[in-house]
Amino acid sequence: MPNLLSRGLFNLFFGSKRKAFEKLPGPTPGVLGTLGDFIGPNPWDVCARYGREYGGVTLIWMGPSPGLVLNDPAVIEEILLTRRLEFEKGNIGTQIRPTVGDTVFIANQGEDWSAKIKVEPMAQPWAAAWLAALVGPLQAAINESVDALLKEPSIDLTPTLRRLTFDGFAVAAIGEKTPDSVFEDFMLLAKGADARLQAKLPLRFVSFPEGFEAAKERFYGYFTERVRRARAALNPSAVDLMSWTLREMPTVSDAWLGHILGTLFYGGVFSTSTTLVGAFHQLQKYPAAEERLAAEAATLAGAPLTFEWLRGAPWSEAVAYEVLRILPAVRIFLRTPAADTELAGVKLPAGSTLMVSNQHLHRDPSHWKDPETFEPSRWLNGGTARDPAGSGYFFPFGRGPRECVGAPFALLFLQTALATIAARVKVHVDSTEPFEEGFFFGVVLPKGVTGRLIARPSQAASLPGSVHPSAAVKTA
Numbered sequence: 454m455p456n457l458l459s460r461g462l463f464n465l466f467f468g469s470k471r472k473a474f475e476k477l478p479g480p481t482p483g484v485l486g487t488l489g490d491f492i493g494p495n496p497w498d499v500c501a502r503y504g505r506e507y508g509g510v511t512l513i514w515m516g517p518s519p520g521l522v523l524n525d526p527a528v529i530e531e532i533l534l535t536r537r538l539e540f541e542k543g544n545i546g547t548q549i550r551p552t553v554g555d556t557v558f559i560a561n562q563g564e565d566w567s568a569k570i571k572v573e574p575m576a577q578p579w580a581a582a583w584l585a586a587l588v589g590p591l592q593a594a595i596n597e598s599v600d601a602l603l604k605e606p607s608i609d610l611t612p613t614l615r616r617l618t619f620d621g622f623a624v625a626a627i628g629e630k631t632p633d634s635v636f637e638d639f640m641l642l643a644k645g646a647d648a649r650l651q652a653k654l655p656l657r658f659v660s661f662p663e664g665f666e667a668a669k670e671r672f673y674g675y676f677t678e679r680v681r682r683a684r685a686a687l688n689p690s691a692v693d694l695m696s697w698t699l700r701e702m703p704t705v706s707d708a709w710l711g712h713i714l715g716t717l718f719y720g721g722v723f724s725t726s727t728t729l730v731g732a733f734h735q736l737q738k739y740p741a742a743e744e745r746l747a748a749e750a751a752t753l754a755g756a757p758l759t760f761e762w763l764r765g766a767p768w769s770e771a772v773a774y775e776v777l778r779i780l781p782a783v784r785i786f787l788r789t790p791a792a793d794t795e796l797a798g799v800k801l802p803a804g805s806t807l808m809v810s811n812q813h814l815h816r817d818p819s820h821w822k823d824p825e826t827f828e829p830s831r832w833l834n835g836g837t838a839r840d841p842a843g844s845g846y847f848f849p850f851g852r853g854p855r856e857c858v859g860a861p862f863a864l865l866f867l868q869t870a871l872a873t874i875a876a877r878v879k880v881h882v883d884s885t886e887p888f889e890e891g892f893f894f895g896v897v898l899p900k901g902v903t904g905r906l907i908a909r910p911s912q913a914a915s916l917p918g919s920v921h922p923s924a925a926v927k928t929a
């Protein structure tokens with residue numbers, strides 16, 4: 454709570470403005486408004502605390518400007534679904550555009566977004582077939598990573614699983630892993646965006662990392678060149694997104710598709726790998742859940758993973774859902790009214806900050822039994838239908854039309870990775886104490902989660918067939 458002088462100064466200058474919002478609860482503002490609460494703790498923890506202390510709508514002050522933290526499913530539904538055209542994504546476009554260009558993620562509501570989602574490959578009807586065909590190649594890519602990691606005496610899970618995820622995404626996007634230099638360029642561009650997302654100063658004072666422009670040209674150039682080569686020798690049976698797109702949407706340009714493929718990594722590598730780190734941390738803490746995952750994965754008996762097997766593997770799906778509930782990788786989504794508007798019974802000026810928070814609702818004891826416990830079984834026997842992704846108390850991928858377009862792919866990747874890894878190894882995590890959470894590229898970043906892979910007895914000798922011939926990646 455700000456001191457008496459600080460509170461007095463705020464009231465002196467903005468007291469009359471404050472009157473219009475007096476029906477809403479919230480922390481007491483000082484000279485900085487309520488921004489002081491956000492200095493130190495992670496913003497998602499502050500938003501979740503507001504949910505517990507003040508209820509569904511909390512009034513905050515960004516200096517002299519009012520804003521709302523939303524933990525109320527009905528108000529969230531208004532801004533993400535029923536009245537979504539009135540609320541834009543705010544500054545995020547300016548912050549990440551130099552890294553990702555003009556993508557669907559940062560499109561303005563209305564025409565701009567409709568035009569972009571219409572041509573987004575992952576939103577096409579054939580994307581379901583792309584996903585189904587990907588399982589084998591993804592399993593092969595993950596097995597290769599596991600083979601290499603088994604040789605490491607100790608691993609830091611966050612960077613390790615980030616690279617494993619990047620490699621899997623490359624197989625999904627272009628049919629094979631990329632050279633290391635492409636991953637390095639990817640990270641450099643991500644750091645440039647992250648510095649802008651976390652900037653405390655106006656963006657014109659935030660410099661790009663050295664070599665940013667050259668890395669950008671190389672990164673997107675790499676994918677554009679891949680498209681050019683694939684188009685010149687179209688492979689009718691290749692199952693990667695690039696080849697599907699060239700077959701189904703032959704008039705798209707090389708540069709456009711190269712850009713779409715490059716941005717796919719920014720859409721999901723950080724969030725998906727963070728989710729995997731959380732999963733292995735929780736599985737270490739809850740050994741019965743881990744044993745059940747291993748038992749389910751053992752039914753594979755060395756055979757290649759298929760889409761049908763995944764559909765019949767409820768536990769690996771339940772583990773993925775449960776980690777997305779208890780440790781969602783994206784915990785705050787921002788919106789801002791494009792024009793002066795009314796919400797939650799108050800008048801909000803254009804440009805005010807609205808923070809949609811999912812952490813509190815994902816653990817709300819009025820909705821979830823034992824919400825602090827990692828309990829995948831809550832998702833069995835109709836659990837996923839009771840609380841589907843995108844519903845009031847479970848929205849790790851957002852809600853409404855702008856819900857994550859990569860969600861089906863992310864879920865498939867998570868389930869494939871969990872089953873593939875659990876079939877081969879136990880991921881031993883050194884500590885089950887809650888890990889420190891940072892923030893990178895808008896996504897929670899687990900810090901200092903170390904461990905090692907322990908081969909399961911039947912897998913002690915690395916299987917020559919761990920990369921099953923029939924699962925070999927078809928390149929375009």
Ligand code: HEM
Nearest residue numbers: 558720721724725782783786849850851855857858859863
């Ligand atoms: C566990 C993994 C993931 C999580 C937790 C996640 C989370 C989210 C969330 C919360 C949103 C909505 C943001 C908002 O409304 O402001 C979103 C949107 C989006 N995500 Fe994901 N995401 C994940 C994986 C992916 C993947 C794998 C991709 C691409 C391959 C992707 C691409 C996108 C795109 C393009 C949008 C914008 C959709 C639109 O505006 O129409 N995401 N994601």
